[in-house]
Amino acid sequence: MVHRCLLALAGTLALSVSGMALGQAPQSSPAISYTRDIQPIFTNKCVACHACNDAACQLNLGSADGVQRGASKVPVYQGDRSQAVPTTRLFYDAHSEQAWRKQGFYSVLDGQGSQAALMARMLELGHKTPLTPNAKLPESIVLGLNRNNMCPLPHEFDAYAGVHPGEGMPLAVTGLTDQEYQTLQRWLAAGAPVDAQALQPSAAEASQIAEWEALLNRPGSSEALIGRWLYEHLFLAHIDFVGGQPGHFFQWVRSRTPSGQPADIIATRRPNDPPGTDFYYRLVPVQGVIVHKTHISYPLGPQKLKRVKQLFYSGDWHATSLPGYGPRHRANPFETFEAIPAVARYQFMLDNAEYFVRTFIRGPVCRGQIATDVIRDNFWALFQEPAHDLYITDARYRGEATPLLAMPGQIDDVGSVISLWHSYRDKRNEYEKLRREAYAEAPAPSWSTLWAGNDNALLSIFRHFDSASVSKGLIGDVPLTTWLFDYPLLERTYYQLAVNFDVFGNVSHQLQTRLYFDLIRNGAEVNFLRLMPADQRGAILSDWYQTTGKVKMWLDYEDIDTDTASAFKLDERDPKRDFGLQLLQRTKSLNVTPDPINRCQGAYCSRPQMSAEFRDVEQSLSRLVSRPAAGLKVINQLPEASMLRIEGQGGQRQVYSLLRNRAHSNVAFLLGEESRYQPGLDTLTLVPGVLSSYPNFIFNIPASDVPEWVEDMEAARDDPAKFERIVMRWGVRRSHPQFWQYFHDLNTFIEETEPLEAGVLDMNRYENL
Incomplete structure (x- = not known):
């Protein structure tokens, strides 16, 4: 258009x-x-x-x-x-x-x-x-x-x-x-003259750039392999240097020219495509306006440099030869990088798990439907402790598993898409069988199975139809599903959806990517099921895959373990919810987003650190959350991600994301989402801050009006005329005279609360309510 x-x-x-x-x-x-x-x-x-x-x-x-x-x-x-x-x-x-x-x-x-x-x-x-x-x-x-x-x-x-x-x-x-x-x-x-100058690093940034480039370009086979692995895992990052200039970010590229010379970027389709010539890893400034949807920040500084050297350069290992860049090596990074200790690779990803999950959930491609149409509207993500990951600890198991972890998408012949899919599906299911049998012989899972190394250990994901957001901490009520990543699953997800995904690719490539991600989701769910009581895993899985989902279970998924016991002590009436509640209690020190609004306990449903005025605001807003649409029918008239801008006294204001969680009988198929939609089970989650790169609508509400706004929302039910009056009074339509003031203020709020995450928001999905 x-x-x-x-x-x-x-x-x-x-x-x-x-x-x-x-x-x-x-x-x-x-x-x-x-x-x-x-x-x-x-x-x-x-x-x-x-x-x-x-x-x-x-x-x-x-x-x-x-x-x-x-x-x-x-x-x-x-x-x-x-x-x-x-x-x-x-x-x-x-x-x-x-x-x-x-x-x-x-x-x-x-x-x-x-x-x-x-x-x-x-x-x-x-x-x-x-x-x-x-x-x-x-x-x-x-x-x-x-x-x-x-x-x-x-x-x-x-x-x-x-x-x-x-x-x-x-x-x-x-x-x-x-x-x-x-x-x-x-x-x-006047002829549209341009006088723009490219961004240049400061002296402090240039010094750190020289250190990092020297590290990734060290001579030697082992060093070259480490450099390649690090580059392929950081090529999407917007690097923020400790002590750097605000608003300056950098990204890794492969260049024909070495450090000290202007970068001559080798623009391959994927970061692991053949470079075609000798090259150097270089850090170059991110040019142009920072936009939120592609801005995935990553910190670098002296501590990170020390950590990387500790993980990768201090061990007693050596790469005897270097792998190539052909389709086989792109398809299976576990073979390509097997010389690097698996524990180093996994721990590096865990250190900044939020970044890696953002790369494939929020995505660098600006429109994430390849990833998002196969996930629930909200779920939590956890990670397996390296000491309890058999791929890390058991060399024999690792040797058997590695050949089975190859991923499709390298061959994009349209005529072969079905046979390619079947081949990789069968290989993946063979791996799942191997994993099930190996873990059945391992100690029963317990709380020590879950990684708890830093505040990246707990993540919340919210889908907004064709985009999604990732946040640290456990946000919202206990969700329907929880994902548990081990190293093979985390690495495969990253390679399938970030490194190997080609937004410019054809239907075969995109279909193979989408179908395999369905298996990845299923693998994350099965990993979590191992924590549940053995005799209830089948019922939980059946609830996740209702109606047509059972056909998909029969066609494409490997059977789960319903015999081996778990060491978790959970309420048999609802073990999944009890696990979530216990998780919240056990991880208070890691949970960076305590959530009294959506998980109200007792009479107080607001954040205690807020002013009395905004505690009252949050208390009122909490009436709308964690209620199914059957009891709050106005949900059916709300978009995926509404922003509430609440104006308090003295020029104070707070911003909240009101997220609509759509319910489905299953999310196992590429097409037919509407036929699996369960609107009566939709809920709302209210989160302080801006949780979507793509706001769908803004309500600007004086704090004193919030109780009335909530009452009107409850009374609107499914009456379009009543909802229209709400929009007319408090809504900021695209034609609002102050539209840009309110829209810009969302990012100003991000700057004030999470300055490294700030970037211009996208209004392509702003709705005509």
Whole structure:
């Protein structure tokens, strides 16, 4: 669709390149500066829809490079294509405007004879058709992921404008101020000059970069193998250096040039594809505006350097040869890196488990449906203690298991997808059988089976249809399912969904990835079932796989162990819930998010550290959570992730995420989700902070109104007219005059509470309530 181009999007004022008011150039300097005047407007009004691979028409407005690259009619997300498409990653796959033109991108900045630039005409169309303040948008304007990517070329604009007169840019949202509009039009009329400078590391950052590059590029077979493993596990990270500059992040690349020279990036499709030449691991600055959906931060500093040396460089082991980069080595990292002690590999991942789970649950690809349509809407994730992981402790078992841990997706022949799937499914099930039998001979699982090494040991995952979030701690009521990762499962999940996944791949590759992740989920659930009483595991599994799920159990899953005892002492009436409650009690020191709102005990359902005003707010809001939709029917009218902005006295405010947890009879199939949906069992979870990169709606509520808002929500039931009145009074629709103020404030709140996680949020999923 025409570039949701310049789509109304959001950035945060604090992320603006300039601290001056948007669009206001100093009166003493009438010349427009891209850095000072233009990028701040894009950051605050365009980047929220024009960033990453899912930018409308691939028009990425987070940097001068993206603006000059322009737009493309080729969609990145096209799950049914028979052939993979060339990769078009900004800053990687081409480095000049001319190179992007050869890849099919067209300019939105160049005038066409007597016609103004395409961007200028899109902005003009949007500016002359303002929206009715805070009114619902016409149904004729299709929004969200269902909108067709129209992407008109310059000579097609008149036809587009004739058919879509109300769909200029920013699209279907409160638009540019008059001053912003005039600034952009003056800049475009002047030929869209750019004066942007690339981000450079500070002296403190440069010193640490030199240390890390020296470490990963050490000579020797063992050192080269370690460097490769570390690179493949950190290539998605936005590195934050201890003592570094706020807002500076770096990422690992493979370069043809060594340290001390400008990086010459080797832009392979995957990080473990053949580099084709000698190379060096390098750390380069992350350029452009930081956007939340791709921002997965990772800390590096002296302590981490010491830890890496301890784990990988101090042991008595040696790699006698180096593996290649062919399909076999990509498919099975356990064979590729078997020379590196498994305990070092696993412990490195456990140290920052939240980062690794974020890479494949929240994802680097901007739209995560390959991962998210196979998971529940909320669950907890735990990890097996290395000393109780047989892959770590038993060399014989490890030798038998390793050949069975290969993953599909390297061969993307469409005609062979079924046979490939069957082959890898059978291999995985052979591994599950081996694991079941080996663990049946091991000591019964107990609390010591669970890793409790730091605050990454407990994670909460929330799915928001085609995206998901990961947070430290145990959030919400005890969920329906809990995942238990051991090392083989954690490593396979990471490689299948992060290292080996190709967003530009064809239907065969994406289907194999999706089907294997279904087996991964099942493996995580089976690992957890081993903690349950043996005679109740079958019933719990049956509850997870109701109706058609039983067919999937029969077709594709290995049988579970229903004989070997567990050492956990659990209430036989509901052992799964009792486990969750005991877990909460036993892990108080690790649980970074105590949750009295959703797990209210007694009369107090608020966080004790809050002011009296906000304790009352949370007490009122707690009435809505952990109640099935059958008793709170307004759930059926709420989107996946609503943000509540509560305004207190004296300019104070708090932000909460109101998450809708959809219930399903099972999540075992690629298609037919609606047929397995159980709306009467939906619940809400209320979490302080912003838990989604993609807010679906904002309610702005004075603290004194919260009791009335809650009462109206309870009374609305499934009456659209009553819910409409709630939206009209407290909702921030796309057409709200202060839309951008409230939208930006969500990220400002992240900056205040978790500054390293801040980044421009995405509004592609902001709904037309």
